[in-house]
Amino acid sequence: MxxxxxxxxxxxxxxxxxxxxxELNLFYLDLIDKKNSENIGFISLSEIYRYDVNPSLHDSLAMPDHKEINDFHYIRLDSAYRERFLLRTDVSETDKVFIYDYATDLLKTFKVKDLKVAAILNNYTSPEECPCPQYYYMMGLEIDGKLLEGFKKHFNNTVVYIGKKNPFVRRQxxxxxxxxxxxxxxxxxxxxxxxxxxxxxxxxxxxxxxxxxxxxxxxxxxxxxxxxxxxxxxxxxxxxxxxxxxxxxxxxxxxxxxxxxxxxxxxxxxxxxxxxxxxxxxxxxxxxxxxxxxxxxxxxxxxxxxxxxxxxxxxxxxxxx
Structure with a gap:
């Protein structure tokens, strides 16, 4: 031989x-189980989040101070924190989120301005270990799980793009x-x-x-x-x-x-x-x-x-x- x-x-x-x-930033969509048993779809943009300083230091404009946090697993980022997130990821409120399952040819589109921004503790850290550095969190966009009907449970064969125009060619x-x-x-x-x-x-x-x-x-x-x-x-x-x-x-x-x-x-x-x-x-x-x-x-x-x-x-x- x-x-x-x-x-x-x-x-x-x-x-x-x-x-x-x-040229293309593609992401995955994950299913997150919140404590109240509400399932949400979550798109982590942490890999393109540009920290203003050393990520091990607290950026007061990115996330609330730990003294203001009641639930270390899930933190809603509103107002100034949302603006900071969009600035650091180069995402605009006028952008759209395109979610495409290429195996079933299911395409769903959402407007960024209609989606919540959240920070979710990574799977390898327990809330009991917090307060935690900001880089322990996945920073991203949240989608109501009920709006994602038709996709497989773990979103197999699914990719996500965020931008002005759908980049995906369908059924090919x-x-x-x-x-x-x-x-x-x-x-x-x-x-x-x-x-x-x-x-x-x-x-x-x-x-x-x-x-x-x-x-x-x-x-x-x-x-x-x-x-x-x-x-x-x-x-x-x-x-x-x-x-x-x-x-x-x-x-x-x-x-x-x-x-x-x-x-x-x-x-x-x-x-x-x-x-x-x-x-x-x-x-x-x-x-x-x-x-x-x-x-x-x-x-x-x-x-x-x-x-x-x-x-x-x-x-x-x-x-x-």
């Missing part, structure tokens, strides 16, 4: 042409259903190496199964890399334009402390989990995208474009520990 140096592949993929700056994303293929079909030349010393931290990784699919003028290839008794520890994705044969996207995913490999939905399989990977048009005036190959316990997932001149968009998921 053939082996390959995963570290070489990883660094090769990092040496791509200069990329444009990320497709779930990716893979078919097993011969490894010789894989287009990446490095995969045809015989034996290269592997130093990625896994020991020698062996080339495993290859999977393919074709959609909307693109050919997609995934190759597994396995270790020991058959554990898949990494995957290489290569996408080729069907006509030009140009490689338009190549990504290397690996199992690590902070990430795990999402399963592939195979053609004619009996899996009940459904497709994790999606591809197609998601944004206006942008190339097609592909995503869904990793789970994240640390960091946030990215949406990749089928165009090497475009940088990945990392969803601002406020994944703190």
């Amino acid at each position: 053939k082996t390959i140096n995963c570290l070489i592949l990883y660094f090769f993929l990092l040496l791509s042409p200069a990329l444009h700056a990320q 994303l497709k779930p990716m259903i893979w078919e097993k293929s011969e490894s010789i079909d894989f287009p990446y030349p490095a995969s045809k190496s015989d034996s290269v010393k592997h130093s990625f931290g896994f020991g020698v990784c062996t080339i495993g199964n290859t999977y393919t699919l074709e959609s909307e003028g693109f050919q997609y290839f995934v190759q597994d890399f396995i270790e020991g008794y058959g554990d898949v520890i990494a995957r290489l994705l290569v996408v080729i334009h069907s006509e030009t044969k140009e490689i338009v996207c190549e990504k290397f995913y690996s199992d690590s402390e902070g990430t795990g490999l999402a399963p592939l939905q195979l053609f004619n399989s009996e899996s009940t989990f459904g497709a994790e990977q999606w591809t197609g048009k998601l944004f206006e005036n942008k190339p097609p995208v592909v995503f869904g190959f990793e789970y994240h316990s640390f960091g946030c997932p990215a949406i990749s474009f089928l165009d090497k001149s475009e940088t990945d968009i990392y969803i601002k998921c406020d994944n703190r520990h």
